[in-house]
Amino acid sequence: MIRALFNKKGGVGKSSLTVNLAAISAQRGLKTLVLDLDTQCNASRYLGKENAEKDSSVFELFDQTITFHLRKKPAIEYCQPTDYENLHMIPGSAQLGDIESELSSRHKIYKLKEALEQLNEDYDRIYIDTPPALNFFSLSALIGVDTVLIPVDCDDFAIQGLKSLQQQIAEITEDHNEKLKIEGIIANQYMANAKLPSRIVDELISEGYPVIPHYISQSVKMRESHQEQKPLIHLAPGHKLTKSIIAVHDEIEAD
Numbered sequence: 001m002i003r004a005l006f007n008k009k010g011g012v013g014k015s016s017l018t019v020n021l022a023a024i025s026a027q028r029g030l031k032t033l034v035l036d037l038d039t040q041c042n043a044s045r046y047l048g049k050e051n052a053e054k055d056s057s058v059f060e061l062f063d064q065t066i067t068f069h070l071r072k073k074p075a076i077e078y079c080q081p082t083d084y085e086n087l088h089m090i091p092g093s094a095q096l097g098d099i100e101s102e103l104s105s106r107h108k109i110y111k112l113k114e115a116l117e118q119l120n121e122d123y124d125r126i127y128i129d130t131p132p133a134l135n136f137f138s139l140s141a142l143i144g145v146d147t148v149l150i151p152v153d154c155d156d157f158a159i160q161g162l163k164s165l166q167q168q169i170a171e172i173t174e175d176h177n178e179k180l181k182i183e184g185i186i187a188n189q190y191m192a193n194a195k196l197p198s199r200i201v202d203e204l205i206s207e208g209y210p211v212i213p214h215y216i217s218q219s220v221k222m223r224e225s226h227q228e229q230k231p232l233i234h235l236a237p238g239h240k241l242t243k244s245i246i247a248v249h250d251e252i253e254a255d
C-alpha cells in the first residue's frame with residue numbers, strides 16, 4: 001500500500017504527517033518506508049537523515065535514469081534504517097531540483113512508479129512526502145501511488161486550493177493512474193474552540209470532500225517533535241496531538 005501526502009499549498013502538515021503516520025504504522029509492526037521527494041528535506045531531517053550523500057539519497061535513484069552508471073542500483077538499496085524498528089527511509093536531496101528539467105524533458109515520469117512497484121514487494125506501507133507544488137516529483141508520486149492524503153490547514157484559502165487540486169488529481173487518474181484515489185482530506189491544526197476551523201471543515205464536508213472524521217489538533221508538541229527529531233508516537237505517546245494522529249492512522253487502515 002503506497003500513499004502520498006500532497007497539497008500544493010505549503011505548510012499544511014505534509015511532512016509532519018508523513019513521518020508521524022509512518023512511525024505509527026511501523027510501531028504497529030508494519031514494515032514501513034518513508035520516501036522524501038521534497039528538496040526542503042524536512043521529513044529526512046525529522047528522522048535524522050538530512051545529510052545523506054547524493055549516492056544514498058533519492059537523488060541518485062532519479063539521476064541513474066539519465067546519466068550513465070556502471071550498475072543501476074535497485075531501489076531497495078537506497079532504503080536506510082532509522083532509529084525506529086520497522087521504519088526505513090529513502091532520504092531526500094536538496095540537489096533533486098537540479099535534474100528536474102532533464103528528467104522531465106526525457107520523459108522519466110514513470111521511473112518512480114517502477115521503483116515503487118519493486119519497493120512494494122519489500123514494504124507493507126510506503127509513505128511519500130511531496131513538495132508544495134505539482135512538479136515532476138509530485139506528479140511522479142501521484143502516478144505511482146495507490147492513494148493520496150491531502151492535509152489542509154483550517155484557514156480561509158483551504159477550500160479554494162482544493163477545487164483545482166481535485167481536478168488535477170482527477171486528470172492524473174484518467175491519464176496515468178486509474179487506481180489513484182483521494183483517500184482523505186486531513187484537517188490539521190484544528191482548534192476545537194475557534195469558529196473558523198469548524199466552519200471550514202463543515203464547508204468541506206458539505207461540498208462532498210472525503211474529510212477524515214478525526215481532526216488533528218494544533219499543539220507546540222509538533223514543533224518540539226521536529227526539534228527532537230523524534231516522531232510523536234515515541235516522544236509523547238499519550239499526548240492529545242499524538243492520539244489525534246493515531247485516530248487518523250487507524251481510520252485509513254480500517255478501510
Ligand SMILES: Nc1ncnc2c1ncn2[C@@H]1O[C@H](COP(=O)(O)OP(=O)(O)OP(=O)(O)O)[C@@H](O)[C@H]1O
Nearest residue numbers: 010011012013014015016132189217218219222223
Ligand atoms: N498539528 C500541528 N500543530 C502545530 N504545529 C504544526 C502542526 N502541524 C504542522 N505544524 C507546524 O507547521 C509547520 C509546517 O508543517 P510541515 O512542514 O509538516 O508542513 P508541509 O506541508 O510539509 O510544509 P511544506 O509545504 O513547506 O513542505 C511546521 O513548523 C510544523 O511544526
Ligand SMILES: [Mg+2]
Nearest residue numbers: 014015038042
Ligand atoms: Mg514539507
